[in-house]
Each structure stands twice: as C-alpha cells, then as structure tokens.
Amino acid sequence: MYVLFAVVSLCWGVTDASSDWCYTGCERTPSHWVDINGAFCGGNRQSPVDIVPSHVKIDKNLGNFTFVNFSSREVFHNIVNTGHTVQINLKKSMVEIHGGGLNGDYVALQCHFHWGDTEFHPGSEHLVDGKKSRMEMHVVALKKGLTTENALVDPEGIAVLGFLIESTEKTMKSEPWTNLTSHLMSSTEPVNLTDAISMTDLIGDVDLTKFYRYNGSLTTPMCNEVVIWTVFVEPIHVHADLLQLFPTKTHLSNVYRPTQALKGRQVYASPAVELPAAHPWCYHENECNHGPSHWHSLVGSHCAGQRQSPINIITKDSVENKNLGAFTFTHFNDKHAIKHIINTGHTVKCVLEEGLVEVSGGGLGHVYSVLQFHFHWANKESGSTGSEHLLDNTRFPMEIHIVMKKKDSTLNEALASGYGLAVLGFFVEASAGTKNSAPAETPSHEEETSSQSNTEAWKHLTDYFSHIRTTGAEVNFTSEVSLDDLLGDVNRDSFYRYMGSLTTPSCNEAVVWTVFKHSIKVDHNLMLMFPTEMDYHDVYRPAQSLHNRTITYRSAASAPNIPTFLVLLLTASCIFLWN
Structure with missing residues (x-):
C-alpha cells in the first residue's frame, strides 16, 4: 500500500494536516500558492474554471465512457481526513476509466470532495455560468503505464472526473451517502471502509454521456498542468443534512480553490449536451433573434x-x-x-x-x-x-x-x-x-x-x-x-x-x-x-x-x-x- 499512498501524495500534496499551504488560516492561501517554490500555480492552464455554456463548443469525438468496476462494492480501501479534504483511497488497479475522448486508459486512485461552509456559502470548485454548486467530488485517475513522476510532467498524465453536488430535501437520505458520511471525522487517521459502497452508488442517476472537457491542472499545490478534466453536466443530488456533515464533522470549511482564468483555452462538450445559443441576446436587431426590442421575450426576463x-x-x-x-x-x-x-x-x-x-x-x-x-x-x-x-x-x-x-x-x-x-x-x-x-x-x-x-x-x-x-x-x-x-x-x-x-x-x-x-x-x-x-x-x-x-x-x-x-x-x- 505504500506505492498507492505515495502516488496519492505526489498527485495532490495532501498527505496530512502539516502541509505548508491552506485554503484559509495560513500565509499560503490560494492567492499565494504561486509563491510556493517549484509550484505551477501561476501557469496558463490552471483549474478550476467557470464553464460558460454559451462559450462551449461541441466535440463529436467525446464519445461515451467505459467505467471498469465502478459498480463494485469491493474497491473502497479507506477514508482519511487529510487536513484539506476528505479522501477515499481505492484499492490498487481495480477501477479503470476508458473512452470519453481520453487519449489512453486511466486507473482511478482516489476520490475526494470540496465544500464550503453552509448551504448559503457553497463550495464547488468549478462554476457553471457563474453558479457555484453546494459541493464537488473529484475522481482522480493516473494514465495507465505511467509512473507517478512521468504522469506529473505529462500534459495528459492525469484524468479527473468532476461531479457537481447539489443539496435536496425532497428525497430520503440515501443509504450509500449515509454510510459514507458516518465515517467523517476530524482525526487525520485513515479508517478502513467496510461498508458496501460503490462509485455508482455515490454517483446515482447522473447522465454520464453529458460532460464538459478542457485541459487544466491539479487544483492544489503544486498545481501541475497535467490534467484532462471532465466535468459532468448533471449534478449528484444528496440530502442537505448529509452534506452539512462534511464541514460539521471534519471541522474543515471552504475547502476549494477559486476559479482561474481560461487564458485562451476552449471548453468542449460531448455531443449529448444541449448547449444554449452562443448569443441568446444581442445589441443589434439584425444580428440575432433577441435584439433590445425583444429582450422582454427571453425566459426569466424583466426587461419590460x-x-x-x-x-x-x-x-x-x-x-x-x-x-x-x-x-x-x-x-x-x-x-x-x-x-x-x-x-x-x-x-x-x-x-x-x-x-x-x-x-x-x-x-x-x-x-x-x-x-x-x-x-x-x-x-x-x-x-x-x-x-x-x-x-x-x-x-x-x-x-x-x-x-x-x-x-x-x-x-x-x-x-x-x-x-x-x-x-x-x-x-x-x-x-x-x-x-x-x-x-x-x-x-x-x-x-x-x-x-x-x-x-x-x-x-x-x-x-x-x-x-x-x-x-x-x-x-x-x-x-x-x-x-x-x-x-x-x-x-x-x-x-x-x-x-x-x-x-x-x-x-x-x-x-x-x-x-x-x-x-x-x-x-x-x-x-x-x-x-x-x-x-x-x-x-x-x-x-x-x-x-x-x-x-x-x-x-x-x-x-x-x-x-x-x-x-x-x-x-x-x-x-x-x-x-
């Protein structure tokens, strides 16, 4: 297990609470990560980003994924409060990700979470049209055949699946999320996961054919620009009471990096995504269907x-x-x-x-x-x-x-x-x-x-x-x-x-x-x-x-x-x- 733990540590720099960076409460908050020796946090391919659907382009090459052992309830190894997040380590070489327009196959190492403080201060890392979701789950995978050292310098060395999470009170508390949150703690000692939980149990009925894609970075120091990002369009819905347990039981809050500039990068979407018109409104009557005299007909408009x-x-x-x-x-x-x-x-x-x-x-x-x-x-x-x-x-x-x-x-x-x-x-x-x-x-x-x-x-x-x-x-x-x-x-x-x-x-x-x-x-x-x-x-x-x-x-x-x-x-x- 040392090899797995070393891979996770190198990829995310979150092995324990003594790291020399933080989200809040120390000198090296996100705005100062660029000053960390050897870090790439001031680069041109940083994550997360604000995804604006009207600026996204469809890429017909972004086909469907194949997920190996996502439905298996035998792949979760342990859960740990790293001092920066809650991380679930997966058993070695059991979970794989293929397809989805990725240039190669990837082996999933771990998943972890980002959250804010309360329902009124959400904490997803990625935004969609300027909107922040309540939480976000990242599934981190290493390109198959690469060593950790090689992956951290390869532009496609790591693939991360991002799942936005929204709170709900309309459904009952799901058993998988109830079991998972029962293990949340402020202690930084790993706890073995004996509950029968799978990745599919946590993801639920999210449509996995609808996703955004862009080239980015790790969202924690050293911010290596080696990540192929997939952010799914549909959110996971989890009962609000269970989501509130993340800041309450871990004593961690606002564990997310602010959005970074795209700097000329293009965000793409899979063909299944229905994108809005590039310019749903305009200033000139002859340039689009919704010039100023027609703004009142836009959905949700107060323009009249x-x-x-x-x-x-x-x-x-x-x-x-x-x-x-x-x-x-x-x-x-x-x-x-x-x-x-x-x-x-x-x-x-x-x-x-x-x-x-x-x-x-x-x-x-x-x-x-x-x-x-x-x-x-x-x-x-x-x-x-x-x-x-x-x-x-x-x-x-x-x-x-x-x-x-x-x-x-x-x-x-x-x-x-x-x-x-x-x-x-x-x-x-x-x-x-x-x-x-x-x-x-x-x-x-x-x-x-x-x-x-x-x-x-x-x-x-x-x-x-x-x-x-x-x-x-x-x-x-x-x-x-x-x-x-x-x-x-x-x-x-x-x-x-x-x-x-x-x-x-x-x-x-x-x-x-x-x-x-x-x-x-x-x-x-x-x-x-x-x-x-x-x-x-x-x-x-x-x-x-x-x-x-x-x-x-x-x-x-x-x-x-x-x-x-x-x-x-x-x-x-x-x-x-x-x-």
Missing part, C-alpha cells in the same frame, strides 16, 4: 418592467436631495484589486478580488461590495457615441459601470431585492489635446471641472485586449492598476440617483443607480481600442422610459452631513414609492 435602465437624465426635471451625502470608497486605491479581464462577447469586464473593494455612504443606506466593472462604447467612426445613459438628450462616447451587491448577501438574494445591487456610472470622453468624439454638454447644475484620468493606467488596461480578442477569452490581470487610477480626478461628489435595473438581460429591477455628473477624460486613441480590438461595437441599450420615477441629484457644496438613520429612512421611503 416599469423601472428599467438606462434613462435620459433631464437636469431641469431632477430634484436636489440634500440627504445624499458623500461616498466612502474602500480599497479603490488597491493596485491588486483587479483579478481577471474577460471578453464576454458583449463587453470587456474586469472582475475584482472577492470582498475587497467596497462602497458606502452616498445615501445608499448599506455597504456594497464591488464585483466587477465593465464598459459601453460606440464604434470607430469619428464623433460616435456609446454611453448608455444620456444627459439632457446627449450621449457620451463611452460609459463605465462599477457593479456592486449588498454586502453579506448572495448574488441571487441581491437580484431579488429592489436595492440588492448598486451601480456607479461614469461618462467617458476624450481628453484635451486628443481627438474629441462628440463632447457632451456640461451638466447644468455645476460648472465643469477637470477630470483627467491616469493615461498609463488606461494603457495597461487596453494592453490586455490583444489577449482577449475571442469571445469568452479571460486572462489574469497582473498590472498594478487601481480603480482610482482609472477614474482619475473626476469629481465624485456630484451625482444623480434613481432606482433602476440591469441594462442587459435579465434586466432585474434591483439596482440603485448613481450616475456621476462629470466625465472621465481619456486619450482618444485608447478609447478607440475598445471597438477596434473587441470586434464588436455600439454596445449599449437604448434609453428606457422613466415611468414617473424621480431623479434626484447631489451638489457637493450644499449637501449637509445627514445622520445615517435618516439616510436609511429616506432610501426605504424612495424604494416604497418606486416599487
């Missing part, structure tokens, strides 16, 4: 509601609100806050480190966590304008949206709330001395002030565009650029406020909108990089009807320091009136 965005802000009709105080921007100066930059096929999106950047004040009534920011632009023609919001019937060349959710709420909770999301909108136009594209009129409430951006920061940002030219392309953002750098010295004290929606499907009416009065000034040539490099243009939704909503504004000079409880009261009153 009475509180839609963007809007045309008419300054003479807006009302001054002295209760809109100044904002507090937390970690907007952090030059390492941007995690990924992505070409979504509709925009360029920059994803921030989770839970780092926050916004409060400004009459919001809550603290909001910044999730991402993205851009709306026009085309390469001189004088073209592509902002979503209009100011006194004038459209600006570009607009930035900084998207936030209410702190300590899930994204689903935020989308269901009338004020679960908040978005900061900044107009963008050409800086002085560069070719100006249709300069917007100066807002009428205040005289224009200088708002020059950091040109070097915008240059760093647009330098990534050559790496994300294809839809779905995603790369790690490693430049030292902060939100403050991109916003420059634009006036953040004067702004408009109204209750609205997301400006893309499903157009959830959950957004507290802040649109700043003054524009960010950016070099015109850098602005042109957006339509030139991204190969799509005029990415903005037309203005929507106001439907009797009131737009308020803040003028910095006249805004008093209002107690927080009054701001909360006013926000609640506005929400009541506008819903």
Whole structure:
C-alpha cells in the first residue's frame, strides 16, 4: 500500500494536516500558492474554471465512457481526513476509466470532495455560468503505464472526473451517502471502509454521456498542468443534512480553490449536451433573434418592467436631495484589486478580488461590495457615441459601470431585492489635446471641472485586449492598476440617483443607480481600442422610459452631513414609492 499512498501524495500534496499551504488560516492561501517554490500555480492552464455554456463548443469525438468496476462494492480501501479534504483511497488497479475522448486508459486512485461552509456559502470548485454548486467530488485517475513522476510532467498524465453536488430535501437520505458520511471525522487517521459502497452508488442517476472537457491542472499545490478534466453536466443530488456533515464533522470549511482564468483555452462538450445559443441576446436587431426590442421575450426576463435602465437624465426635471451625502470608497486605491479581464462577447469586464473593494455612504443606506466593472462604447467612426445613459438628450462616447451587491448577501438574494445591487456610472470622453468624439454638454447644475484620468493606467488596461480578442477569452490581470487610477480626478461628489435595473438581460429591477455628473477624460486613441480590438461595437441599450420615477441629484457644496438613520429612512421611503 505504500506505492498507492505515495502516488496519492505526489498527485495532490495532501498527505496530512502539516502541509505548508491552506485554503484559509495560513500565509499560503490560494492567492499565494504561486509563491510556493517549484509550484505551477501561476501557469496558463490552471483549474478550476467557470464553464460558460454559451462559450462551449461541441466535440463529436467525446464519445461515451467505459467505467471498469465502478459498480463494485469491493474497491473502497479507506477514508482519511487529510487536513484539506476528505479522501477515499481505492484499492490498487481495480477501477479503470476508458473512452470519453481520453487519449489512453486511466486507473482511478482516489476520490475526494470540496465544500464550503453552509448551504448559503457553497463550495464547488468549478462554476457553471457563474453558479457555484453546494459541493464537488473529484475522481482522480493516473494514465495507465505511467509512473507517478512521468504522469506529473505529462500534459495528459492525469484524468479527473468532476461531479457537481447539489443539496435536496425532497428525497430520503440515501443509504450509500449515509454510510459514507458516518465515517467523517476530524482525526487525520485513515479508517478502513467496510461498508458496501460503490462509485455508482455515490454517483446515482447522473447522465454520464453529458460532460464538459478542457485541459487544466491539479487544483492544489503544486498545481501541475497535467490534467484532462471532465466535468459532468448533471449534478449528484444528496440530502442537505448529509452534506452539512462534511464541514460539521471534519471541522474543515471552504475547502476549494477559486476559479482561474481560461487564458485562451476552449471548453468542449460531448455531443449529448444541449448547449444554449452562443448569443441568446444581442445589441443589434439584425444580428440575432433577441435584439433590445425583444429582450422582454427571453425566459426569466424583466426587461419590460416599469423601472428599467438606462434613462435620459433631464437636469431641469431632477430634484436636489440634500440627504445624499458623500461616498466612502474602500480599497479603490488597491493596485491588486483587479483579478481577471474577460471578453464576454458583449463587453470587456474586469472582475475584482472577492470582498475587497467596497462602497458606502452616498445615501445608499448599506455597504456594497464591488464585483466587477465593465464598459459601453460606440464604434470607430469619428464623433460616435456609446454611453448608455444620456444627459439632457446627449450621449457620451463611452460609459463605465462599477457593479456592486449588498454586502453579506448572495448574488441571487441581491437580484431579488429592489436595492440588492448598486451601480456607479461614469461618462467617458476624450481628453484635451486628443481627438474629441462628440463632447457632451456640461451638466447644468455645476460648472465643469477637470477630470483627467491616469493615461498609463488606461494603457495597461487596453494592453490586455490583444489577449482577449475571442469571445469568452479571460486572462489574469497582473498590472498594478487601481480603480482610482482609472477614474482619475473626476469629481465624485456630484451625482444623480434613481432606482433602476440591469441594462442587459435579465434586466432585474434591483439596482440603485448613481450616475456621476462629470466625465472621465481619456486619450482618444485608447478609447478607440475598445471597438477596434473587441470586434464588436455600439454596445449599449437604448434609453428606457422613466415611468414617473424621480431623479434626484447631489451638489457637493450644499449637501449637509445627514445622520445615517435618516439616510436609511429616506432610501426605504424612495424604494416604497418606486416599487
């Protein structure tokens, strides 16, 4: 058994609780795994990833699997709390995996699990369309005929089957999962498995012909880029009470690595998978069946509601609100806050480190966590304008949206709330001395002030565009650029406020909108990089009807320091009136 234990140890680096890395609670958390000597954790083929079905391609060569001894109840050897996960070691050379488009046969060594904390903080490693499942099970297999050392340097040396796990309370507790969870413990001593359990018992009725495939890595140090990943589409359903035993009995929680950038890799699917249309919606009526005038017909759409965005802000009709105080921007100066930059096929999106950047004040009534920011632009023609919001019937060349959710709420909770999301909108136009594209009129409430951006920061940002030219392309953002750098010295004290929606499907009416009065000034040539490099243009939704909503504004000079409880009261009153 020493040989088997050595293989498992080398493959996953999880032999005991004394390892020099962790998920939480030590110096070498996932963001620092790249610093581990000899590790590959900063490579270009890292796992896990967020699988976006609309960006996946069918591969007809991904045929059905053949699983040897998956139904045998004699193959489980022991179960161990490694200090990082719960791992079931299989008996040597008894379980094999063939077919499925794999280039060779593989011998399964072990399976293990990843989980979060509770039902409200799930812990799968792979995401599908940004959604994290409750748990994930990995079946790890070594390519037949390879030594462990060879497998760890072979690009196809290891195959891992990933099974997403969802909780349910609609079915009875299954006997196999009940037996398995009865052996969960905080002790790191292996326990022999004498219960009659098979891999098939744990997998249940998952359709094994439907799966995603991509080339990736181990998801723990040393993160060797040697894994052919198979992630099955259908989840395993397990009773919620049994799943909660994983963090409760092991005293381990949030044992998962965050998703990694695809960096140009393509995710494929087996022919049995029904993929959504690559672009279920678009900005141009003649490019797809669901242009803006048809967004309302999309499944789950709110795009025909009475509180839609963007809007045309008419300054003479807006009302001054002295209760809109100044904002507090937390970690907007952090030059390492941007995690990924992505070409979504509709925009360029920059994803921030989770839970780092926050916004409060400004009459919001809550603290909001910044999730991402993205851009709306026009085309390469001189004088073209592509902002979503209009100011006194004038459209600006570009607009930035900084998207936030209410702190300590899930994204689903935020989308269901009338004020679960908040978005900061900044107009963008050409800086002085560069070719100006249709300069917007100066807002009428205040005289224009200088708002020059950091040109070097915008240059760093647009330098990534050559790496994300294809839809779905995603790369790690490693430049030292902060939100403050991109916003420059634009006036953040004067702004408009109204209750609205997301400006893309499903157009959830959950957004507290802040649109700043003054524009960010950016070099015109850098602005042109957006339509030139991204190969799509005029990415903005037309203005929507106001439907009797009131737009308020803040003028910095006249805004008093209002107690927080009054701001909360006013926000609640506005929400009541506008819903």
